[in-house]
Amino acid sequence: xxxxxxxxxxxxxxxxxxxxxxxxxxxxxxxxxxxxxxxxxxxxxxxxxxxxxxxxxxxxxxxxxxxxxxxxxxxxxxxxxxxxxxxxxxxxxxxxxxxxxxxxxxxxxxxxxxxxxxxxxxxxxxxxxxxxxxxxxxxxxxxxxxxxxxxxxxxxxxxxxxxxxxxxxxxxxxxxxxxxxxxxxxxxxxxxxxxxxxxxxxxxxxxxxxxxxxxxxxxxxxxxxxxxxxxxxxxxxxxxxxxxxxxxxxxxxxxxxxxxxxxxxxxxxxxxxxxxxxxxxxxxxxxxxxxxxxxxxx
Numbered sequence: 611x612x613x614x615x616x617x618x619x620x621x622x623x624x625x626x627x628x629x630x631x632x633x634x635x636x637x638x639x640x641x642x643x644x645x646x647x648x649x650x651x652x653x654x655x656x657x658x659x660x661x662x663x664x665x666x667x668x669x670x671x672x673x674x675x676x677x678x679x680x681x682x683x684x685x686x687x688x689x690x691x692x693x694x695x696x697x698x699x700x701x702x703x704x705x706x707x708x709x710x711x712x713x714x715x716x717x718x719x720x721x722x723x724x725x726x727x728x729x730x731x732x733x734x735x736x737x738x739x740x741x742x743x744x745x746x747x748x749x750x751x752x753x754x755x756x757x758x759x760x761x762x763x764x765x766x767x768x769x770x771x772x773x774x775x776x777x778x779x780x781x782x783x784x785x786x787x788x789x790x791x792x793x794x795x796x797x798x799x800x801x802x803x804x805x806x807x808x809x810x811x812x813x814x815x816x817x818x819x820x821x822x823x824x825x826x827x828x829x830x831x832x833x834x835x836x837x838x839x840x841x842x843x844x845x846x847x848x849x850x851x852x853x854x855x856x857x858x859x860x861x862x863x864x865x866x867x868x869x870x871x872x873x874x875x876x877x878x879x880x881x882x883x884x885x886x887x888x889x890x891x892x893x894x895x896x897x898x899x900x901x902x903x904x905x906x907x908x
Contacts, residue, residue: 693820714859819892
C-alpha cells in the first residue's frame with residue numbers, strides 16, 4: 611500500500627494550497643467558489659507530467675487562475691440575479707493577517723468591492739500582479755494574452771483601482787479603537803456616540819441575499835445610517851451583542867441576536883472615523899466566520 615504523503619504531486623499541492631486558495635478567493639470573493647476552484651485545480655494537477663514542470667508554484671497558480679476565470683464568468687450571471695448589494699463572503703482571519711499590511715489591504719472588504727468593478731481578465735491581472743507579484747510573462751501564460759497586452763491591462767486596472775480604493779492605510783490600533791467606540795455605541799443604542807465615530811459621508815452596504823432583511827441599496831450619510839441601524843435594533847426585544855473580531859484582515863464585529871450569529875460587519879477607517887460599513891447577513895455567506903482561514907501571498 612503506497613504512502614500518499616510521499617507522493618510529489620500531493621506534496622506540492624499541499625505546500626501551496628493556502629496560496630492557491632488566497633488567489634482564488636481574491637479573484638472570486640467567494641470562499642465556496644474558491645474551494646471548488648481548488649478541487650478543479652487538483653484534478654488537473656494530478657494529470658500533469660511533473661517532469662515537464664519547471665516551477666510548481668507558478669504552474670499551480672496558472673491552473674488556479676484559469677479555473678477562477680471560468681468561474682468568474684458563471685458567477686457574473688448569479689450576481690446579476692442577486693437581491694440587493696453583493697458583498698464578498700467574509701473570512702475570519704488570524705490577527706497576524708491584520709499586521710501584514712499588504713495582505714490585509716488586498717483582502718479588505720473595501721478593496722474586494724472595488725475589484726468587483728473590474729472585468730474578469732482585468733481582475734486576474736491586477737490580483738496576480740499587485741497582490742502576488744507574479745511576473746508579466748507568467749500572468750500572460752495564465753490569462754492567454756501577450757506580455758505586452760498584460761502590461762497594458764495591468765496599467766489600466768491599477769489606474770481604475772487607485773481612483774476608487776481608500777485614500778490611506780491607517781494604523782491597526784486606530785482602526786481597533788474606532789471599532790471599539792462603534793461597538794459600545796451600537797450595544798447601548800447611543801445615537802450621539804454613533805454619530806461621533808461615523809464620518810459624515812460614511813456608506814453602509816448590507817447583504818441579505820434576499821434571505822435576511824437588508825437595505826436594497828447602499829445608505830450614505832451618518833444620520834441616515836444611525837436611524838436605519840437603531841430603528842432595526844430598537845424594534846427587537848432580542849439580546850444583541852457585537853463581538854470584536856478580524857474579518858478579511860481588518861477590524862469587524864460578529865453580531866449575535868439571542869446568541870445566534872446574525873451577521874458579520876467589517877469596517878473601513880480613515881482619519882480615526884468609520885467611512886465604510888459592510889454588513890453581511892446572508893446565512894450562506896456566514897459559514898466561515900467561526901474558524902480562522904489560513905491565507906498567504908507567498
